[in-house]
Amino acid sequence: MDAYFWIILIVGLLSTGICLGAGILKKAPNDLTILSVAAVELALLVYLVGSIIRVIAGEPIAGEAWEFWGYLATALLLPPAAVYWSILERTRWSNFVLAAVGVTALVMAARMNQIWY
Amino acid sequence: MEEAPHVTAPEATPDKIKASKNTRNTGPGRLLIAVYAVFAISATARAGYQILTKFSEAPLAYLLSAFAAVVYLVATVSLAKPGRTWFKISLAAVLVELVGVLVVGALSVFDPVQFPHETVWSLFGRGYAFVPLLLPILGLAWLYRRRPGKRRTAL
Numbered sequence: 651m652d653a654y655f656w657i658i659l660i661v662g663l664l665s666t667g668i669c670l671g672a673g674i675l676k677k678a679p680n681d682l683t684i685l686s687v688a689a690v691e692l693a694l695l696v697y698l699v700g701s702i703i704r705v706i707a708g709e710p711i712a713g714e715a716w717e718f719w720g721y722l723a724t725a726l727l728l729p730p731a732a733v734y735w736s737i738l739e740r741t742r743w744s745n746f747v748l749a750a751v752g753v754t755a756l757v758m759a760a761r762m763n764q765i766w767y
Numbered sequence: 768m769e770e771a772p773h774v775t776a777p778e779a780t781p782d783k784i785k786a787s788k789n790t791r792n793t794g795p796g797r798l799l800i801a802v803y804a805v806f807a808i809s810a811t812a813r814a815g816y817q818i819l820t821k822f823s824e825a826p827l828a829y830l831l832s833a834f835a836a837v838v839y840l841v842a843t844v845s846l847a848k849p850g851r852t853w854f855k856i857s858l859a860a861v862l863v864e865l866v867g868v869l870v871v872g873a874l875s876v877f878d879p880v881q882f883p884h885e886t887v888w889s890l891f892g893r894g895y896a897f898v899p900l901l902l903p904i905l906g907l908a909w910l911y912r913r914r915p916g917k918r919r920t921a922l
Contacts, residue, residue, distance in 0.1 A: 717816060724808060735801060743794050747801040754805055 651763050654697040658759040661693040666752030673745035679736040687748050690755050691729035697759065698722055701766075713765035721765070725758040791854070791913045792847045799909055802902060803843040806895075810836035810887050817885065825885075831871055832886040838864050839887075842906065851915045858910055865903035868892055872900070 665686035672683045701722065705711070711718055732751045736744035792800060814832035822829055842860040845853045872891035892899030 714816075714820075720812060724812065728805075731804075732801065735797065739793060739797055741794060741797075743797050746795075746798045750798070750801055750805065 651760070652766075654693075654700055655759050655763045658690070658693045658697065659756055661689050662752035662756035662759075664752070665690050666749045669745045669749035669752070673742050673749060676742045677745065678740040678742060679744045679748060683745055683748050684733055684736070687729045687733055687751050690752055691726065694722070694726050694729070694755060694759075697762075698726065711766050718762055718765045721758050721762045725755050725762075728754055791849070791857070791910070796846065796909060796913070799902075799905060800843060800846045802898070803839060803846060803906075806887070806899070806902065807836065807839035807843045810839050813887070828886050828889075831867075831888070835864075835867060835871075835887045838867065846906075854910065854915050857906075861903050861906040861910065864899075865907070868899050868903065 665683075668686045669683045672680065677683075701718075729751050732748050736748050790796075810832070814829065814836045817829040817832055838860055842857060842864060845856040845860055868888040868891060871886060871888035875886075875889040887895060887899050891897060
C-alpha cells in the first residue's frame with residue numbers, strides 16, 4: 651500500500667463519516683457533505699496525476715495496466731455521479747448515497763494498489 | 768392548470784401528486800439504486816474482464832458472472848423507473864438475484880472447481896462483505912413497502 655492509498659483511506663473514511671453523520675442527523679446534503687465528497691474526487695485526481703507521472707518516469711505496473719486505469723477512471727466517475735444524484739433529491743437519504751462514495755473509493759484504491767504492485 | 772384539481776376534488780389531489788411521481792426511487796430507494804448501480808458497474812467490469820482474459824479456465828463461473836452483471840443492470844434500471852411494469856421487472860430481477868446468490872453461494876462451497884471463488888455471488892458474496900446477499904433482501908423489503916397496490920391510481 652502506497653501513500654496514495656493512505657490518502658484516499660483517510661479522506662474516504664472522513665467523507666463517509668461526515669455524510670453518514672449528516673444522514674443520521676436527518677440533514678439534507680449540504681456544503682460540508684458535498685465538499686467532503688469533492689475532497690475524495692481531489693484525492694483520486696492526485697492519484698491519477700501521480701500515476702501518469704510514474705508511468706512516464708518508467709515505473710512498470712505489475713498487474714494489467716488497463717485494469718488499473720479502468721478502476722481509476724470508474725472511481726473518478728463516482729463522486730460526480732453521487733453529487734449529481736444528491737442534488738436531484740435533497741433529502742437525508744442522499745447523504746447516505748454520498749457516504750457510499752468514500753468507502754467505495756477506498757476499496758477501489760486498495761484494488762488499484764494490488765494491481766500496481 | 769394546477770388549480771383545477773383543487774377546485775373539483777380536493778381530496779384527490781394528494782393521490783394525483785403521488786401517482787405522478789415514482790415512489791420507488793425516492794428516499795431510501797435512492798440509496799438502494801445507488802448501491803445496485805455500483806454493483807452493476809463492478810460486476811459488468813469484472814465479468815467482462817474474466818470472459819476476455821481467462822474464459823476457458825472456468826466458463827460456467829464466468830458466464831454466471833456475466834449473468835449476475837445483467838441482473839444487477841436490470842435491477843438498477845427498473846428500480847429507478849416508475850410504473851407497474853417496471854415494478855414487476857424489479858421484482859423479477861431481485862428474486863433472480865436472491866436465488867442466484869443462494870444457489871451460486873451453495874455451489875461454490877460444494878464444488879470449488881467448477882465455481883472458483885471469483886464471481887460476485889461466490890461464497891454468498893463474501894468477497895463483497897456479503898452485500899450481494901443482503902441487497903436482494905433489502906430490495907424485496909423495499910419493493911414490498913412500495914408495491915403498486917398501495918397506490919390508488921395505476922400508472
